[in-house]
Amino acid sequence: MRAVPVKPKSSLMYRIMKHKILYLMLLPCIAFFIIFSYIPMGGVILAFKEYQFNKGILGSPWIGFEYFKAFFSNYQSGQLIRNTLLISCIKMFLGLPFPILLALMFNEIRSKRFRGITQSIAYLPHFLSWVIVVGLMQRIFAPDTGIINELITFFGGDGSTFFMMESKYFYQLMFGSHIWQSIGWDSIIYLAAIAGISPELYEAAKIDGASKWREIWHITLPGMRLTIAILFILGLGNILQAGFDQIYLMRTPGNMEVADILDTYIIRVGLQNGQYGYATAVGLMQGLIGLILVISANRASKRFLDESVW
Template sequence: MKSGILAPAARPVAVKAESKWRKGLKKTWPLHLLILPATVIAVLFHYLPIIGLVMAFQDYKPWLGFFKSEWVGLQHFEALFLFDESVQVIWNTLIISVLKIVCGLFVPIVISLLLNEVRKNGIKRGIQTLVYLPHFLSWVILGGILIDLLSVKGGIVNRMLTDWFGIQPIFFLGDGDWFRFVVVVSDIWKEFGFAMIIYLAAIAGVNPALYEAAEVDGATRLQQTINVTLPAMMPIIVVVATLQLGNVLNAGFDQIFNLYNPLVYAKGDVIDTFVYRSAMLNGDFSFATAVGLFKSVISFVLIIVSYRLAYRFGNYRIF
């Protein structure tokens, strides 16, 4: 055999792998082309902005840029825990998000169990459609509707309270405690219908023979729900509850931004809206970046923990 000429059996593995890859690419190039726009958008809006995190460690000035701005290290992170306003914002975020998670887990479960007891398919589907609809409306639209409904002057809710019960008008969106209540209740109203889908799917997967056996044993509908339906739903409830742990610092920017005002900053301002005001309105880009980075790191850790818990207790895994 002459040097430089390889027998077919002696071809390098890399050449075979490359040839196989090219053949596969010829078949799947339309699929790669389809995901190209999404890939470009993800790179532009999710990965390139990561470069801007360097502002958290600088006294960033837009006219100086990243390279000439003064380096201050962890100064902004120290200020995050020294300022009373930023500490209060963290507490507001935790309170609102925990209330949303707890109520957002409990309400869909209860409503899905009640809806499961409806025997008329037409009524059942009609109710499902009605409760799904708010999920597809943006908070820009719903925020405007809520502001009109809850207005002190002329709002239908305050008019009903005054005319029917003789109660003085309540400033729902101007009082901190009432604002939190409105935020949690409106979020549950918007999302519980869509959250029910996974629970209704779990209920649909219950073996009908279990209900028949329970009925033969004399179990009532309530007893069947407690002893048959709920245990069948428990694995998915555990998974959903553990995965929600990663959202502890996400109180809902869109909702609060469209509803809040300076009167409720003390109890309604959350991390995301605080970052927006610090950067866009006050021009303190470095401090806002530090707050956002703090939230992102904590959320990343919580997401990892939640997925580990979901795998441990619910046997749920993505990969």
């Protein structure tokens, strides 16, 4: 009788068949990215064409890198890039410790009931759209009738300040609302990283007489290092995307000089002015710079920290 060849356990088909249920669950996610991320990438050729409605994308004439030259020769390009980088760096670098600290605090709560309540409260803002969040901010910081201005008036100050209109308050309001809306949801990933740390390490530290702060510093934080590095590397890919929804809604004529970013500029020239090729070129530049930064940060992390995404 002829023996049936057995596929090696390391083969791709063997792993797929073994975990076929997991791969089936993954199919909707793959389909989502194919439909909404990879197929639309064919439209990037608009960045190198002078789009004409009667000829379509493929029939429009090629113009090379003219749109890229036009953007960098535009007097607004420097301000747009500067505003985008500043807002992104504030969110990325200043905002990084907050979800980590919140995850550490949740991890130290011993009452399951109290922890469940506080986590639910912290997660709730994530499910509010920026339309609602900015609407609340406009009510809270409104001149004369806003809660903040009423408190200022109560303590003898001038309660007529329009915080949302003045550029000097923009960064504080932007960062505060960003942290309030994202801190709870972002802490979930760090809590998962903490849950993966072996309890035996904490038991050994207690036997050695380590305090709670020592346990956090020498066990918990090093155990979260890989997660922190991966999220930071992935976050660099969005360094030129400062959060369109939030910034677009927070823009006012008074803070336009600090609130106008690349994303809002793309919407303005692309959809409102109909310059589709020019807007595509600016968006393509954002993506390429993000890709370069992710690859560079991943290599640096692999070299110096021995941790990387791939």
